[in-house]
Amino acid sequence: xxxxxxxxxxxxxxxxxxxxxxxxxxxxxxxxxxxxxxxxxxxxxxxxxxxxxxxxxxxxxxxxxxxxxxxxxxxxxxxxxxxxxxxxxxxxxxxxxxxxxxxxxxxxxxxxxxxxxxxxxxxxxxxxxxxxxxxxxxxxxxxxxxxxxxxxxxxxxxxxxxxxxxxxxxxxxxxxxxxxxxxxxxxxxxxxxxxxxxxxxxxxxxxxxxxxxxxxxxxxxxxxxxxxxxxxxxxxxxxxxxxxxxxxxxxxxxxxxxxxxxxxxxxxxxxxxxxxxxxxxxxxxxxxxxxxxxxxxxxxxxxxxxxxxxxxxxxxxxxxxxxxxxxxxxxxxxxxxxxxxxxxxxxxxxxxxxxxxxxxxxxxxxxxxxxxxxxxxxxxxxxxxxxxxxxxxxxxxxxxxxxxxxxxxxxxxxxxxxxxxxxxxxxxxxxxxxxxxxxxxxxxxxxxxxxx
Numbered sequence: 001x002x003x004x005x006x007x008x009x010x011x012x013x014x015x016x017x018x019x020x021x022x023x024x025x026x027x028x029x030x031x032x033x034x035x036x037x038x039x040x041x042x043x044x045x046x047x048x049x050x051x052x053x054x055x056x057x058x059x060x061x062x063x064x065x066x067x068x069x070x071x072x073x074x075x076x077x078x079x080x081x082x083x084x085x086x087x088x089x090x091x092x093x094x095x096x097x098x099x100x101x102x103x104x105x106x107x108x109x110x111x112x113x114x115x116x117x118x119x120x121x122x123x124x125x126x127x128x129x130x131x132x133x134x135x136x137x138x139x140x141x142x143x144x145x146x147x148x149x150x151x152x153x154x155x156x157x158x159x160x161x162x163x164x165x166x167x168x169x170x171x172x173x174x175x176x177x178x179x180x181x182x183x184x185x186x187x188x189x190x191x192x193x194x195x196x197x198x199x200x201x202x203x204x205x206x207x208x209x210x211x212x213x214x215x216x217x218x219x220x221x222x223x224x225x226x227x228x229x230x231x232x233x234x235x236x237x238x239x240x241x242x243x244x245x246x247x248x249x250x251x252x253x254x255x256x257x258x259x260x261x262x263x264x265x266x267x268x269x270x271x272x273x274x275x276x277x278x279x280x281x282x283x284x285x286x287x288x289x290x291x292x293x294x295x296x297x298x299x300x301x302x303x304x305x306x307x308x309x310x311x312x313x314x315x316x317x318x319x320x321x322x323x324x325x326x327x328x329x330x331x332x333x334x335x336x337x338x339x340x341x342x343x344x345x346x347x348x349x350x351x352x353x354x355x356x357x358x359x360x361x362x363x364x365x366x367x368x369x370x371x372x373x374x375x376x377x378x379x380x381x382x383x384x385x386x387x388x389x390x391x392x393x394x395x396x397x398x399x400x401x402x403x404x405x406x407x408x409x410x411x412x413x414x415x416x417x418x419x420x421x422x423x424x425x426x427x428x429x430x431x432x433x434x435x436x437x438x439x440x441x442x443x444x445x446x447x448x449x450x451x452x
Contacts, residue, residue, distance in 0.1 A: 009046020118146025259341025260367030
Protein backbone atom coordinates (compact mmCIF):
# COMPACT_ATOMS: atom_id res chain seq x y z
CA UNK A 1 0.00 0.00 0.00
CA UNK A 2 1.63 3.31 -1.02
CA UNK A 3 2.53 5.87 1.62
CA UNK A 4 0.17 8.88 1.32
CA UNK A 5 1.27 11.70 -0.96
CA UNK A 6 -0.70 14.24 1.03
CA UNK A 7 1.73 15.84 3.56
CA UNK A 8 -0.67 15.56 6.50
CA UNK A 9 -1.47 11.97 5.60
CA UNK A 10 2.21 11.12 5.22
CA UNK A 11 2.95 12.62 8.65
CA UNK A 12 0.09 10.61 10.19
CA UNK A 13 1.50 7.44 8.60
CA UNK A 14 5.06 8.12 9.78
CA UNK A 15 3.99 8.94 13.33
CA UNK A 16 1.83 5.82 13.42
CA UNK A 17 4.71 3.61 12.34
CA UNK A 18 7.06 5.28 14.82
CA UNK A 19 4.86 5.38 17.91
CA UNK A 20 1.58 3.39 17.66
CA UNK A 21 1.50 -0.22 18.83
CA UNK A 22 -1.31 -2.00 16.95
CA UNK A 23 -3.50 -4.77 18.35
CA UNK A 24 -3.41 -8.35 17.01
CA UNK A 25 -0.49 -7.50 14.70
CA UNK A 26 3.17 -8.18 14.01
CA UNK A 27 4.30 -4.57 14.21
CA UNK A 28 6.98 -4.54 11.48
CA UNK A 29 4.64 -6.10 8.94
CA UNK A 30 2.01 -3.36 9.17
CA UNK A 31 1.18 -0.96 6.36
CA UNK A 32 -1.97 0.81 7.56
CA UNK A 33 -4.36 2.78 5.41
CA UNK A 34 -4.58 6.40 6.58
CA UNK A 35 -8.26 7.35 6.77
CA UNK A 36 -9.07 11.05 6.56
CA UNK A 37 -12.87 11.10 6.68
CA UNK A 38 -16.15 9.38 6.05
CA UNK A 39 -19.85 9.78 5.42
CA UNK A 40 -22.60 7.18 5.40
CA UNK A 41 -21.32 3.97 3.82
CA UNK A 42 -18.12 5.58 2.52
CA UNK A 43 -14.64 6.44 3.77
CA UNK A 44 -11.79 8.25 2.03
CA UNK A 45 -8.07 8.08 2.60
CA UNK A 46 -5.53 10.86 3.01
CA UNK A 47 -5.14 11.19 -0.76
CA UNK A 48 -8.88 11.41 -1.34
CA UNK A 49 -9.55 7.89 -2.63
CA UNK A 50 -13.07 6.74 -1.68
CA UNK A 51 -13.92 3.32 -0.30
CA UNK A 52 -17.28 1.65 0.16
CA UNK A 53 -17.12 0.30 3.72
CA UNK A 54 -18.35 -3.28 3.72
CA UNK A 55 -16.61 -3.92 7.04
CA UNK A 56 -18.42 -1.33 9.18
CA UNK A 57 -14.89 -1.12 10.58
CA UNK A 58 -14.95 -3.86 13.24
CA UNK A 59 -18.66 -4.35 12.52
CA UNK A 60 -19.81 -1.39 14.59
CA UNK A 61 -20.77 1.57 12.38
CA UNK A 62 -24.36 0.34 12.18
CA UNK A 63 -25.72 3.83 11.54
CA UNK A 64 -22.92 4.69 9.11
CA UNK A 65 -20.10 7.19 9.32
CA UNK A 66 -20.62 10.74 10.59
CA UNK A 67 -24.37 10.56 11.03
CA UNK A 68 -25.28 14.24 11.57
CA UNK A 69 -27.74 13.63 14.42
CA UNK A 70 -25.23 11.59 16.40
CA UNK A 71 -22.36 14.00 15.73
CA UNK A 72 -24.49 16.94 16.86
CA UNK A 73 -25.60 15.09 20.00
CA UNK A 74 -21.95 14.57 20.97
CA UNK A 75 -21.14 18.22 20.26
CA UNK A 76 -24.10 19.45 22.30
CA UNK A 77 -23.28 17.15 25.20
CA UNK A 78 -19.63 18.23 25.21
CA UNK A 79 -20.77 21.84 25.50
CA UNK A 80 -23.12 20.98 28.39
CA UNK A 81 -21.40 18.30 30.49
CA UNK A 82 -18.37 16.60 28.97
CA UNK A 83 -17.79 14.14 31.80
CA UNK A 84 -19.00 13.18 35.27
CA UNK A 85 -18.28 10.36 37.72
CA UNK A 86 -20.61 7.37 37.38
CA UNK A 87 -21.85 7.74 40.97
CA UNK A 88 -23.89 10.76 39.80
CA UNK A 89 -27.01 10.48 37.68
CA UNK A 90 -27.00 12.31 34.38
CA UNK A 91 -29.85 12.76 31.95
CA UNK A 92 -28.28 11.08 28.93
CA UNK A 93 -27.20 7.94 30.78
CA UNK A 94 -30.67 7.64 32.33
CA UNK A 95 -32.38 8.02 28.97
CA UNK A 96 -29.96 5.67 27.23
CA UNK A 97 -30.75 2.95 29.78
CA UNK A 98 -34.49 3.46 29.26
CA UNK A 99 -34.22 3.35 25.46
CA UNK A 100 -32.10 0.20 25.60
CA UNK A 101 -34.39 -1.69 27.98
CA UNK A 102 -37.38 -0.68 25.86
CA UNK A 103 -35.88 -2.95 23.18
CA UNK A 104 -35.38 -6.04 25.34
CA UNK A 105 -37.80 -8.73 26.54
CA UNK A 106 -40.06 -7.98 29.47
CA UNK A 107 -38.39 -8.36 32.84
CA UNK A 108 -35.03 -6.88 31.82
CA UNK A 109 -35.10 -3.38 33.27
CA UNK A 110 -31.54 -2.65 34.43
CA UNK A 111 -28.38 -1.75 32.48
CA UNK A 112 -24.83 -1.73 33.80
CA UNK A 113 -22.73 0.42 31.46
CA UNK A 114 -19.16 -0.42 30.51
CA UNK A 115 -16.61 1.00 28.09
CA UNK A 116 -16.91 -1.75 25.49
CA UNK A 117 -17.78 -5.35 24.74
CA UNK A 118 -14.92 -7.12 26.51
CA UNK A 119 -15.57 -5.49 29.86
CA UNK A 120 -19.28 -6.12 29.36
CA UNK A 121 -18.44 -9.83 29.16
CA UNK A 122 -16.12 -9.53 32.18
CA UNK A 123 -18.90 -8.04 34.28
CA UNK A 124 -21.61 -10.39 32.99
CA UNK A 125 -19.49 -13.37 34.03
CA UNK A 126 -18.77 -11.75 37.40
CA UNK A 127 -22.49 -11.21 37.91
CA UNK A 128 -23.27 -14.81 37.00
CA UNK A 129 -20.64 -16.16 39.38
CA UNK A 130 -21.80 -13.99 42.26
CA UNK A 131 -25.49 -14.65 41.57
CA UNK A 132 -25.06 -18.44 41.48
CA UNK A 133 -22.15 -18.90 43.87
CA UNK A 134 -20.48 -21.03 41.21
CA UNK A 135 -17.30 -20.38 39.23
CA UNK A 136 -17.17 -22.29 35.95
CA UNK A 137 -18.22 -20.72 32.66
CA UNK A 138 -18.94 -22.58 29.42
CA UNK A 139 -18.67 -21.22 25.89
CA UNK A 140 -18.30 -22.47 22.32
CA UNK A 141 -15.09 -23.08 20.42
CA UNK A 142 -16.11 -20.92 17.45
CA UNK A 143 -16.56 -17.68 19.36
CA UNK A 144 -14.96 -14.37 20.22
CA UNK A 145 -15.84 -12.48 23.40
CA UNK A 146 -12.99 -9.98 23.88
CA UNK A 147 -9.34 -9.77 24.87
CA UNK A 148 -9.47 -8.93 28.59
CA UNK A 149 -8.53 -11.57 31.15
CA UNK A 150 -11.74 -13.59 31.45
CA UNK A 151 -13.22 -12.62 28.08
CA UNK A 152 -10.24 -14.11 26.22
CA UNK A 153 -10.53 -17.32 28.26
CA UNK A 154 -14.13 -17.85 27.14
CA UNK A 155 -13.20 -16.94 23.55
CA UNK A 156 -13.07 -20.03 21.40
CA UNK A 157 -10.84 -18.95 18.50
CA UNK A 158 -7.01 -19.23 18.29
CA UNK A 159 -6.42 -15.81 19.81
CA UNK A 160 -7.12 -17.49 23.15
CA UNK A 161 -4.13 -19.81 22.92
CA UNK A 162 -1.39 -17.25 23.58
CA UNK A 163 -3.37 -15.76 26.46
CA UNK A 164 -3.99 -18.87 28.56
CA UNK A 165 -1.65 -17.90 31.36
CA UNK A 166 -3.69 -19.51 34.10
CA UNK A 167 -6.96 -21.42 34.45
CA UNK A 168 -9.97 -19.15 34.63
CA UNK A 169 -12.63 -21.74 35.32
CA UNK A 170 -13.76 -22.05 31.71
CA UNK A 171 -14.80 -24.98 29.53
CA UNK A 172 -15.59 -25.09 25.82
CA UNK A 173 -18.06 -27.06 23.74
CA UNK A 174 -19.10 -27.27 20.10
CA UNK A 175 -21.97 -25.07 19.00
CA UNK A 176 -24.11 -25.90 15.95
CA UNK A 177 -22.53 -25.29 12.54
CA UNK A 178 -24.05 -27.49 9.85
CA UNK A 179 -21.54 -26.61 7.10
CA UNK A 180 -18.69 -28.04 9.19
CA UNK A 181 -20.79 -30.17 11.53
CA UNK A 182 -18.81 -31.82 14.34
CA UNK A 183 -21.84 -34.08 14.82
CA UNK A 184 -22.00 -35.56 11.28
CA UNK A 185 -25.42 -34.01 10.84
CA UNK A 186 -27.04 -33.67 7.42
CA UNK A 187 -29.99 -31.39 8.31
CA UNK A 188 -30.50 -28.37 10.55
CA UNK A 189 -32.79 -30.41 12.80
CA UNK A 190 -30.13 -33.10 13.24
CA UNK A 191 -27.52 -30.44 13.94
CA UNK A 192 -29.75 -28.79 16.54
CA UNK A 193 -30.64 -32.03 18.30
CA UNK A 194 -27.09 -33.37 18.35
CA UNK A 195 -25.57 -30.06 19.44
CA UNK A 196 -27.99 -29.88 22.36
CA UNK A 197 -27.27 -33.49 23.31
CA UNK A 198 -23.54 -32.71 23.22
CA UNK A 199 -24.04 -29.62 25.40
CA UNK A 200 -26.09 -31.55 27.94
CA UNK A 201 -23.42 -34.25 28.14
CA UNK A 202 -20.71 -31.61 28.58
CA UNK A 203 -22.67 -29.98 31.40
CA UNK A 204 -23.04 -33.35 33.13
CA UNK A 205 -19.35 -34.19 32.82
CA UNK A 206 -18.22 -30.70 33.88
CA UNK A 207 -20.54 -30.84 36.89
CA UNK A 208 -23.80 -28.88 36.79
CA UNK A 209 -23.31 -27.58 40.34
CA UNK A 210 -20.00 -25.97 39.31
CA UNK A 211 -21.29 -24.04 36.27
CA UNK A 212 -22.25 -20.40 36.72
CA UNK A 213 -22.96 -19.44 33.13
CA UNK A 214 -23.14 -20.45 29.51
CA UNK A 215 -21.95 -17.61 27.27
CA UNK A 216 -23.10 -17.62 23.65
CA UNK A 217 -22.91 -15.14 20.83
CA UNK A 218 -26.55 -15.23 19.73
CA UNK A 219 -25.27 -15.24 16.15
CA UNK A 220 -21.50 -15.82 16.24
CA UNK A 221 -19.79 -12.94 14.45
CA UNK A 222 -16.03 -12.84 14.02
CA UNK A 223 -15.85 -16.63 14.05
CA UNK A 224 -18.09 -17.07 11.03
CA UNK A 225 -21.60 -15.54 11.21
CA UNK A 226 -23.36 -18.83 11.91
CA UNK A 227 -27.07 -18.30 12.66
CA UNK A 228 -28.11 -21.14 14.97
CA UNK A 229 -30.69 -23.63 13.73
CA UNK A 230 -34.30 -23.16 14.87
CA UNK A 231 -34.80 -24.50 18.38
CA UNK A 232 -31.17 -24.43 19.47
CA UNK A 233 -31.24 -21.33 21.65
CA UNK A 234 -34.56 -22.41 23.15
CA UNK A 235 -32.89 -25.71 23.99
CA UNK A 236 -29.98 -23.94 25.66
CA UNK A 237 -32.46 -21.87 27.65
CA UNK A 238 -34.15 -25.07 28.84
CA UNK A 239 -30.82 -26.60 29.90
CA UNK A 240 -29.87 -23.46 31.79
CA UNK A 241 -33.22 -23.46 33.60
CA UNK A 242 -32.92 -27.15 34.43
CA UNK A 243 -29.44 -26.88 35.90
CA UNK A 244 -29.67 -23.39 37.44
CA UNK A 245 -27.15 -21.88 35.01
CA UNK A 246 -27.15 -18.22 33.97
CA UNK A 247 -27.62 -17.78 30.20
CA UNK A 248 -25.56 -14.92 28.77
CA UNK A 249 -26.22 -13.83 25.19
CA UNK A 250 -23.36 -11.85 23.70
CA UNK A 251 -24.94 -9.31 21.34
CA UNK A 252 -21.88 -7.07 21.08
CA UNK A 253 -21.65 -7.58 17.32
CA UNK A 254 -25.12 -8.93 16.48
CA UNK A 255 -27.13 -6.31 18.35
CA UNK A 256 -28.69 -2.99 17.38
CA UNK A 257 -29.97 -3.82 13.93
CA UNK A 258 -27.10 -5.86 12.53
CA UNK A 259 -29.22 -9.00 11.92
CA UNK A 260 -32.31 -7.07 10.80
CA UNK A 261 -33.73 -7.04 14.34
CA UNK A 262 -32.91 -4.84 17.32
CA UNK A 263 -31.31 -7.84 19.01
CA UNK A 264 -30.56 -11.20 17.42
CA UNK A 265 -32.52 -12.93 20.22
CA UNK A 266 -35.64 -11.43 18.59
CA UNK A 267 -35.30 -13.98 15.77
CA UNK A 268 -35.40 -16.88 18.23
CA UNK A 269 -37.96 -15.86 20.84
CA UNK A 270 -35.82 -16.45 23.91
CA UNK A 271 -35.05 -14.37 27.01
CA UNK A 272 -31.54 -14.78 28.40
CA UNK A 273 -30.56 -13.79 31.93
CA UNK A 274 -27.94 -11.30 30.76
CA UNK A 275 -27.31 -9.58 27.42
CA UNK A 276 -23.98 -7.94 26.65
CA UNK A 277 -23.83 -5.14 24.08
CA UNK A 278 -21.46 -2.51 22.65
CA UNK A 279 -20.50 -1.53 19.07
CA UNK A 280 -23.82 -0.69 17.37
CA UNK A 281 -25.40 0.91 20.46
CA UNK A 282 -23.86 4.18 19.25
CA UNK A 283 -21.96 2.96 16.17
CA UNK A 284 -18.70 3.25 18.08
CA UNK A 285 -18.71 7.05 17.90
CA UNK A 286 -17.70 7.11 21.59
CA UNK A 287 -16.72 3.84 23.33
CA UNK A 288 -19.63 2.22 25.19
CA UNK A 289 -20.81 -1.24 26.17
CA UNK A 290 -22.98 -2.74 28.83
CA UNK A 291 -24.89 -5.60 30.44
CA UNK A 292 -28.68 -5.75 30.36
CA UNK A 293 -29.89 -7.69 33.38
CA UNK A 294 -32.90 -9.83 34.08
CA UNK A 295 -34.69 -8.45 37.12
CA UNK A 296 -34.03 -11.44 39.36
CA UNK A 297 -30.29 -11.25 38.67
CA UNK A 298 -30.19 -7.50 39.27
CA UNK A 299 -32.02 -8.03 42.58
CA UNK A 300 -28.97 -9.92 43.90
CA UNK A 301 -27.46 -6.51 44.66
CA UNK A 302 -30.54 -4.71 45.97
CA UNK A 303 -29.08 -4.61 49.48
CA UNK A 304 -25.49 -5.74 48.89
CA UNK A 305 -22.93 -3.68 47.01
CA UNK A 306 -22.00 -4.93 43.55
CA UNK A 307 -18.20 -5.37 43.65
CA UNK A 308 -17.34 -3.80 40.31
CA UNK A 309 -17.31 -0.58 38.39
CA UNK A 310 -15.53 1.55 35.80
CA UNK A 311 -14.40 5.17 35.93
CA UNK A 312 -16.24 5.98 32.70
CA UNK A 313 -19.34 3.83 33.14
CA UNK A 314 -22.16 5.51 31.23
CA UNK A 315 -19.91 8.38 30.13
CA UNK A 316 -22.17 11.29 29.11
CA UNK A 317 -20.63 11.69 25.64
CA UNK A 318 -21.10 7.97 24.94
CA UNK A 319 -24.60 8.01 26.40
CA UNK A 320 -25.58 11.05 24.31
CA UNK A 321 -24.33 9.22 21.23
CA UNK A 322 -26.36 6.14 22.19
CA UNK A 323 -29.54 8.15 22.69
CA UNK A 324 -29.11 9.89 19.33
CA UNK A 325 -28.28 6.62 17.58
CA UNK A 326 -31.31 4.74 18.91
CA UNK A 327 -33.64 7.65 18.24
CA UNK A 328 -32.31 8.08 14.69
CA UNK A 329 -32.62 4.35 14.04
CA UNK A 330 -36.28 4.51 15.10
CA UNK A 331 -36.98 7.64 13.05
CA UNK A 332 -35.25 6.37 9.91
CA UNK A 333 -36.45 2.75 10.18
CA UNK A 334 -32.84 1.57 10.05
CA UNK A 335 -33.50 -1.93 11.43
CA UNK A 336 -36.15 -2.62 8.79
CA UNK A 337 -33.72 -1.36 6.13
CA UNK A 338 -31.09 -3.84 7.31
CA UNK A 339 -33.61 -6.68 7.18
CA UNK A 340 -34.86 -5.72 3.71
CA UNK A 341 -31.41 -5.17 2.16
CA UNK A 342 -30.32 -8.53 3.53
CA UNK A 343 -33.37 -10.37 2.22
CA UNK A 344 -33.65 -8.63 -1.15
CA UNK A 345 -30.11 -7.63 -2.15
CA UNK A 346 -27.23 -9.07 -0.12
CA UNK A 347 -28.56 -12.58 0.45
CA UNK A 348 -29.66 -13.19 -3.16
CA UNK A 349 -26.59 -11.40 -4.52
CA UNK A 350 -24.13 -13.44 -2.48
CA UNK A 351 -25.87 -16.71 -3.35
CA UNK A 352 -25.68 -15.74 -7.02
CA UNK A 353 -21.94 -15.13 -6.62
CA UNK A 354 -21.62 -18.60 -5.11
CA UNK A 355 -23.12 -20.12 -8.25
CA UNK A 356 -20.33 -18.61 -10.36
CA UNK A 357 -17.30 -18.68 -8.05
CA UNK A 358 -15.97 -22.15 -7.16
CA UNK A 359 -14.02 -20.65 -4.25
CA UNK A 360 -17.26 -19.99 -2.33
CA UNK A 361 -18.16 -23.03 -0.30
CA UNK A 362 -20.96 -21.55 1.77
CA UNK A 363 -23.05 -18.38 2.12
CA UNK A 364 -24.83 -17.58 5.37
CA UNK A 365 -26.20 -14.63 7.24
CA UNK A 366 -29.06 -12.36 8.30
CA UNK A 367 -29.74 -8.67 7.73
CA UNK A 368 -26.43 -6.96 6.95
CA UNK A 369 -24.43 -9.74 8.64
CA UNK A 370 -23.09 -12.20 6.04
CA UNK A 371 -20.12 -14.52 5.57
CA UNK A 372 -18.59 -16.25 2.57
CA UNK A 373 -16.68 -19.44 3.36
CA UNK A 374 -13.79 -19.63 0.88
CA UNK A 375 -12.51 -23.10 0.07
CA UNK A 376 -9.98 -24.80 -2.19
CA UNK A 377 -12.40 -27.58 -2.98
CA UNK A 378 -16.16 -27.64 -2.43
CA UNK A 379 -16.20 -31.39 -1.98
CA UNK A 380 -13.53 -31.60 0.72
CA UNK A 381 -14.38 -28.12 2.11
CA UNK A 382 -10.66 -27.50 2.61
CA UNK A 383 -10.36 -23.84 3.71
CA UNK A 384 -8.60 -21.35 1.44
CA UNK A 385 -6.57 -20.21 4.48
CA UNK A 386 -5.56 -22.28 7.51
CA UNK A 387 -7.51 -22.08 10.76
CA UNK A 388 -5.96 -19.24 12.71
CA UNK A 389 -3.88 -18.05 9.75
CA UNK A 390 -3.79 -16.18 6.46
CA UNK A 391 -3.04 -17.08 2.85
CA UNK A 392 -2.08 -15.32 -0.41
CA UNK A 393 -5.40 -16.50 -1.87
CA UNK A 394 -7.55 -14.64 0.65
CA UNK A 395 -5.11 -11.76 0.90
CA UNK A 396 -5.37 -11.31 -2.86
CA UNK A 397 -9.16 -10.96 -2.67
CA UNK A 398 -8.88 -8.31 0.04
CA UNK A 399 -6.22 -6.40 -1.89
CA UNK A 400 -8.14 -6.53 -5.19
CA UNK A 401 -11.30 -5.29 -3.47
CA UNK A 402 -9.45 -2.49 -1.68
CA UNK A 403 -7.75 -1.38 -4.90
CA UNK A 404 -11.20 -1.18 -6.50
CA UNK A 405 -12.58 0.86 -3.60
CA UNK A 406 -14.16 -1.74 -1.29
CA UNK A 407 -13.17 -2.46 2.31
CA UNK A 408 -14.00 -5.97 3.54
CA UNK A 409 -13.92 -7.72 6.91
CA UNK A 410 -11.88 -10.91 6.95
CA UNK A 411 -10.99 -13.68 9.36
CA UNK A 412 -8.85 -16.59 8.20
CA UNK A 413 -10.60 -18.17 5.18
CA UNK A 414 -13.77 -16.09 5.39
CA UNK A 415 -14.93 -12.84 3.84
CA UNK A 416 -17.58 -11.08 5.92
CA UNK A 417 -19.99 -8.77 4.12
CA UNK A 418 -21.11 -6.38 6.85
CA UNK A 419 -21.97 -2.88 5.56
CA UNK A 420 -23.75 -0.32 7.76
CA UNK A 421 -27.40 -1.00 8.53
CA UNK A 422 -28.14 2.21 6.61
CA UNK A 423 -26.63 0.89 3.35
CA UNK A 424 -28.74 1.58 0.26
CA UNK A 425 -29.70 -0.96 -2.38
CA UNK A 426 -27.41 0.76 -4.92
CA UNK A 427 -24.48 0.77 -2.50
CA UNK A 428 -25.03 -2.90 -1.70
CA UNK A 429 -25.11 -3.79 -5.40
CA UNK A 430 -21.99 -1.70 -6.07
CA UNK A 431 -20.13 -3.54 -3.33
CA UNK A 432 -21.24 -6.92 -4.64
CA UNK A 433 -20.01 -6.00 -8.13
CA UNK A 434 -16.54 -5.18 -6.81
CA UNK A 435 -16.52 -8.34 -4.72
CA UNK A 436 -17.49 -10.33 -7.81
CA UNK A 437 -14.37 -9.14 -9.63
CA UNK A 438 -12.11 -9.63 -6.60
CA UNK A 439 -13.22 -13.23 -6.08
CA UNK A 440 -11.59 -14.20 -9.37
CA UNK A 441 -8.33 -14.20 -7.44
CA UNK A 442 -9.66 -16.80 -4.99
CA UNK A 443 -11.02 -18.92 -7.83
CA UNK A 444 -7.52 -19.25 -9.26
CA UNK A 445 -6.52 -21.23 -6.16
CA UNK A 446 -9.38 -23.72 -6.28
CA UNK A 447 -9.17 -27.35 -7.26
CA UNK A 448 -11.57 -26.86 -10.19
CA UNK A 449 -9.13 -24.51 -11.93
CA UNK A 450 -5.93 -26.17 -10.75
CA UNK A 451 -7.03 -29.42 -12.42
CA UNK A 452 -8.58 -27.81 -15.50
